[in-house]
Amino acid sequence: MTGTGTRPAIVADASTGHGAVPVQTRNERFASTDVTAFPPVTGREATWKLTPVADLEELIGGTLDGSRYEVDATTTGGAEVGWVGRDDERIGAAGIPEDRAAANAWSSFQEALLVRVSGDEPSSATVVRSALGPAARAAHTLVDVARFARAVVVLDNRGAAQLAENVEILVGDGAEVTVVSVQDWTDDAKHVANHFAQVGRDARLKHVVVSFGGGVVRVNPSVTLAGSGADGELLGVYFADAGQHLESQVFLFHKADHTKGRVEYRGALQGDGAHTVWIGDVLIGPDATGTDSYEQNRNLVLTDGTRADSVPNLEIETGDIEGAGHASATGRFDDEQLFYLQARGIPEDVARRLVVRGFLASIVQKIGLPELQERLQDRIEAELAGGADV
Secondary structure, eight states: OOBEEEEEEEGGSTTTTBBBOOOOOOOGSBBBSSSSSSSOSSSOOOOTSSSSSGGGGHHHHHHHOSSSOOOOEEEEEEEEEEEEETTTTTTTTOOOOOHHHHHHHHHOOOOEEEEESSSOOOOEEEEEEEEEEEEEEEEEEEEETTTTTTTEEEEEEEESSSEEEEEEEOOTTEEEEEEEEEEEEEETEEEEEEEEEEEEETTTEEEEEEEEOOOOOEEEEEEESSTTTOOOEEEEEEOOOOOOEEEEEEEEEEOTTTEEEEEEEEEEESTTOOOOEEEEEEOOTTOTTOOEEEEEEEEEEEEEOEEEEEEEEEEOOOOOOSEEEEEEESSSHHHHHHHHHHHOOHHHHHHHHHHHHHHHHHHTTTTHHHHHHHHHHHHHHHHHOOOOOO
């Protein structure tokens, strides 16, 4: 599927970026499925200025292999996994690219991996990708959840990769789905992903981004609460080590009335050059009366030499809402927590590890999958064991 978005007036000359009209709200960014519609990325753009674009040059504008790749899929209930062509009518229904990397992936993929869920019984699908290899690649995934279906979908990424991809999530009216994206790549992997979701009437989406592995990982979810009474919970947990860059730019759009949104991302950083970026945009549209929304990001700095960028943004275009707010905090250990644990005979190094585990576990425990939660807790332990100064 090709074409441009519905907002071409935002940029007078999309191919060069010259004559640009200032973007007034978050959902007015230029969008296109054609990579040539976007100018080359310089790193000075608002959406790229905190990203190491030189490390992602091939994914942003290079030639990508968009052929079918190996996956290991496990399903239960009414879930099934297969492949569909670019001409499938559902492709593009959840959203289209707003940056050059996403458009490059869209222009390059040949088939989309489809996760389809239907029926009344609780269902699940786990898709493991562990054999992508080091060559630059494009991918497209479509998660289609039928009306009133209930499901948990895990997109589990492992091994070596240089991957640019788009993930679309369609949540039918009255459906309830949890989508978990796990980035547990090798240390030199590069991954740029954009997730687009449309949530229907009285439907619920829990979207979770887990980023531990990879050299440069950028996962940007954009969720539209399109139906009246829709509910979106956007969660994220990450742990950045020395030289690692982990990033998420989150967009939650309250489009319909009486929608509810919660955004909570938590991360830890240790080691020289560890860098995390979180940008949270929440837009409450003019028709989103009765909206209840809140977003927050919290970062725990474990050693010197790290950097955590955290930018919450909130736009409200109607005065008739239940409530809205945002918060951001970055700091070191809570001295009171450490004192409490040490006063009970727990050594300082053990106390520090307990505080970190508890800080990140508050997100991990909300995933709702015991086996995956246990694996992630073990991963946190491994990260902590690698930090001598923690």
